[in-house]
Amino acid sequence: MEKLSPSEDLLEDVLSFRLSVKFRTSFLCFMNGPLKGLPYEKEHVLVGIPEDSGSDKGSGQERERMTKSPKVRKESKKREREEGRTTEEGGTGRSPSRSEEGNKSKVMKTMTSEIREDTAGIREENKVLRKELATVREEMRGREEKWQAEKADWMKMMKMIEEKMEQREKEERKNHVIITGIGRIRGNIERGVEEWLQRDIGVKVKVKEALKISKDKMMLPKIESREQKKNIMLNKSK
Secondary structure: OOOOOHHHHHHHHHHHHHHHHHHHHHHHHHHHOOOOOOOOOHHHOOOOOOOOOOOOHHHHHHHHHHHOOHHHHHHHHHHHHHHHHHHHHHHHOOOOOHHHHHHHHHHHHHHHHHHHHHHHHHHHHHHHHHHHHHHHHHHHHHHHHHHHHHHHHHHHHHHHHHHHHHHHHHHHHHOEOOEEOOOOOOOOHHHHHHHHHHHHHOOOOOEEEEEEEEOOOEEEEEEOOHHHHHHHHHHHOO
């Protein structure tokens, strides 16, 4: 590769610098247009600027002198202002507008109102349910009292019936007579007891029923009336 002379090298640096300035100007115009407010990196602006070379100190000094020109400084300051504004917009973000805050406030008020209405409705329903529960409890209490009264009446009636049954049993037991030594009876027991009483005791009675207490020795007949039983007892003691 052919090595360039210092003058040719300087000319190439100047052309590269002009190309860089032209590119930056076009880029800033584009950023102020469709892409205004969007963040970008500094490396995007520095495309086309030649790097310093350690082998050629003269060309580096020339480029440094040219970058300090008023036009370059103006472009640099403008670029820095654009970068600062872009960074600030990107860092803080867009603040909510008054209309958005108003909409949020309306939504919150609507939700609060709905919650209050629902709560009031629930309270009213609870009141109705409490009244119904109190009514049911009162009915149950009345039924319980009625049932207790009916139960007491039934218990009283059952006790009266039991007393009557016991009294009747006592009366019936009073007509029973114990007979011993009657011997074996063939056929109808009640008829055999009647015949035995008339033959051995001398009393004509009517026997309703008879129960053997021991085989062929003891009998428990039930006499029809207490008067007949009394006659048997009197004649038996003679």
